[in-house]
Amino acid sequence: MALQARQPSGNEVRIALPADPMKTLSIRRPDDWHLHLRDGAMLRAVLPETTRHFARAIIMPNLVPPVVTAADAVAYRDRILAAIPDGATFEPLMTLYLTEGTDPADVAAAAACGLVKAVKLYPAGATTNSSSGVRDLTRVMPVLEKMAEIGLPLCTHGEVTTPEVDIFDREAVFIDTVLDPLRRRLPELRVVMEHITTEEGAAYAAEGGETLGATITTHHLIINRNHILAGGIRPHYYCLPVAKREKHRLALRRAATSGNPRYFLGTDSAPHVDALKEHACGCAGCFTATNTMPLLAHVFEEDGALDQLEAFASLNGPAFYRLPVNKDVLRLEKRPEPNAFPEKIASGAGPVTVFDPGFPVHWHVLP
Numbered sequence: 180m181a182l183q184a185r186q187p188s189g190n191e192v193r194i195a196l197p198a199d200p201m202k203t204l205s206i207r208r209p210d211d212w213h214l215h216l217r218d219g220a221m222l223r224a225v226l227p228e229t230t231r232h233f234a235r236a237i238i239m240p241n242l243v244p245p246v247v248t249a250a251d252a253v254a255y256r257d258r259i260l261a262a263i264p265d266g267a268t269f270e271p272l273m274t275l276y277l278t279e280g281t282d283p284a285d286v287a288a289a290a291a292c293g294l295v296k297a298v299k300l301y302p303a304g305a306t307t308n309s310s311s312g313v314r315d316l317t318r319v320m321p322v323l324e325k326m327a328e329i330g331l332p333l334c335t336h337g338e339v340t341t342p343e344v345d346i347f348d349r350e351a352v353f354i355d356t357v358l359d360p361l362r363r364r365l366p367e368l369r370v371v372m373e374h375i376t377t378e379e380g381a382a383y384a385a386e387g388g389e390t391l392g393a394t395i396t397t398h399h400l401i402i403n404r405n406h407i408l409a410g411g412i413r414p415h416y417y418c419l420p421v422a423k424r425e426k427h428r429l430a431l432r433r434a435a436t437s438g439n440p441r442y443f444l445g446t447d448s449a450p451h452v453d454a455l456k457e458h459a460c461g462c463a464g465c466f467t468a469t470n471t472m473p474l475l476a477h478v479f480e481e482d483g484a485l486d487q488l489e490a491f492a493s494l495n496g497p498a499f500y501r502l503p504v505n506k507d508v509l510r511l512e513k514r515p516e517p518n519a520f521p522e523k524i525a526s527g528a529g530p531v532t533v534f535d536p537g538f539p540v541h542w543h544v545l546p
Contacts, residue, residue, distance in 0.1 A: 213445025220527030249289035394445025436484035452529030
């Protein structure tokens, strides 16, 4: 069979090789350590896409209004539990949204009872629904000190928002000016660098020791900034942190497939209705909950690292969060015919476009 050149959504040409003979892969059931479920009709529409494959997920708190207190987290958790499809098993791992008014005692109580597994730092204005985020880190130091004392992780959206910093440099500047000074001041604080997108982020996480972890998204392993901008603006590839140069994508792939326990899966799957993505000022986010596991199998096989997929998707995250590994197993099968992912997910709020990798994927999750 002849090789076929296929032009994906970007400016690079990928070669689609004939599929290998059918093969299977079994891994512990994975978890998603960074997930947006939204609320209401959107929550009910997208939650089944996660529960189909994932046992647990760290739930992002950037609702409107945000999930700031333990009481907010209880109410949101109950809405998620009520939306779980019949027959599905799924545990939402709740987080609190850090504000300059967050009460350290409330955070400690929420952690002590097992309700909250992390607190999320959004620099104000960094991403979707982040207007309530932190502008002055010194104002939240009492909370961070309490978190360091009790071992509660801080999940960071690692970008600065000062206008003079180029959007493609925001992550590297955040590491140098915010994250590293914070970790030197509070070395016991356990930190997750969420959705790293740069060579610098991957290198910093690798050297951070046991108190530092880093999540990597599915889409940042597949797209670079050309996919968003070359040949026309493609809003469904626009996310924050924005995809970077090809050298950064390759650095993320080396990190994810390395087996290093510092790296684990956080999809940052972020649903927005098409009307808000395909807009004069479109929303940031890629919706990958539906097809993440087949896409990861493709990526890891492409890089000769299928034996490391379980560590990245199923083992490293629980180890960092001090939780048991899931007992159930997820099985994937590579078939001659490509997977037919749905183009959109219907919701009561409108259609949501599923991330398109731009190439055929022959891995399927078995029932």
